[in-house]
Amino acid sequence: MNPTYGAGVVGPRRSPAGDERQRDAERSRTALVDAAEVEFGDKGLAGARVEAIAARAGVNKQLISYYFGGKQGLYDAILERWYARERSFDGPGVTLPDLVLRYLEDGRSNVSMTRMFLRESLDGDPSQVAAAPDAEDLQGLRRRQLAGEIGPDLDPAFVLLFLQALVVARVLYPAEAKRLTGLEPDSQEFHDRLREQLARVVERLA
Amino acid sequence: MNPTYGAGVVGPRRSPAGDERQRDAERSRTALVDAAEVEFGDKGLAGARVEAIAARAGVNKQLISYYFGGKQGLYDAILERWYARERSFDGPGVTLPDLVLRYLEDGRSNVSMTRMFLRESLDGDPSQVAAAPDAEDLQGLRRRQLAGEIGPDLDPAFVLLFLQALVVARVLYPAEAKRLTGLEPDSQEFHDRLREQLARVVERLA
DNA sequence: AACCCTGTCAACCATTTGTTTGACAAAGCT
């Protein structure tokens, strides 16, 4: 190995268009976050190794401390990104099946992050959560119930809880998914079938 | 601390009925398994600390190596126990709602183990699982479909996947459960409502 | 050109952590 920076194995270039700078804080940051997402998703916070994350990102592990203040900081940064995106999901004029499928879609394109989120949910301390029966998402469901999308004998709170579980089933039980359906959980075919089946179940809630 | 064995703080007794032996391999084993179940459920395999397990069990941590060959061995032992019990669930003459509620019931009385199981599912390598569309549990569902318990437009494989997800929702999302319903997920009231709501959803699958 | 801030790395360090070792006593056996 030679002691130069970046992946400049192809020889010295005179920064052709500003896109291949060998020192790019933003790129390093992003690479670390992306890599960490996978590692944390695979092994969890405790199981993930900072060295593995750095290696996957192609940078020195010290940068994790430099940019995020350590392993935990990196973890938090990713989680923040997750919550931010999730908050933007529900909106006015979105039907229930739409919303569910939206979550499903998101889970498909962010498997690692979903895995990480599930682990986080498992790790989290449930005692320090406030009850919020007036939360926005719940009110949305109540409105849907009045509109007839959900039967009057069902409790929107439990319905929402159930839906959240349904949406992550594939990520939570990849092995079961494969065993039962005979399909690869990552495949397009599985995804299509899942969409269809889930929609049918959601329709039945009415 | 004095260098004597057992919890004999109350003074020396002459083994009154064979139940308070201070050296009891079986008791130590069980204590370790029980303690580990909680620790692994709370922190996961990587996050759990052998010292914490031993402390919770009230024995020396070395016994983990002695009896189970180490942390991993203890983990495997517990997992084995889980699978063994689960295999005994489905049987002839059990209706679908019954079966689901049975899983629900089991999850309630074994929260730690369920948590641990979920983590394991998340950790596991899905690639080394064989597709088994002729599995026993699936055939059972197909029979139920013919009997009218499941609509003909639903695929038993996905239904089973969904049901498994529904049953663990409470353990997977304890914080959400509390936030949405306003009830403590461990409380009897939550459990009763959950039973009821879940049953209604399962009925709707027909 | 001289200077300085920033990005990056390799080596080092302190701690944590699972496991091994060695001692020792409780029970069982002869």
Add this chain to the structure above:
DNA sequence: AGCTTTGTCAAACAAATGGTTGACAGGGTT
């Protein structure tokens, strides 16, 4: 009673791991 096996513990150990330090060069600024 004496011997052996087994259960248990405290202390020592080695490996792993996250974080810190110090060097150094790229780039922009003066």
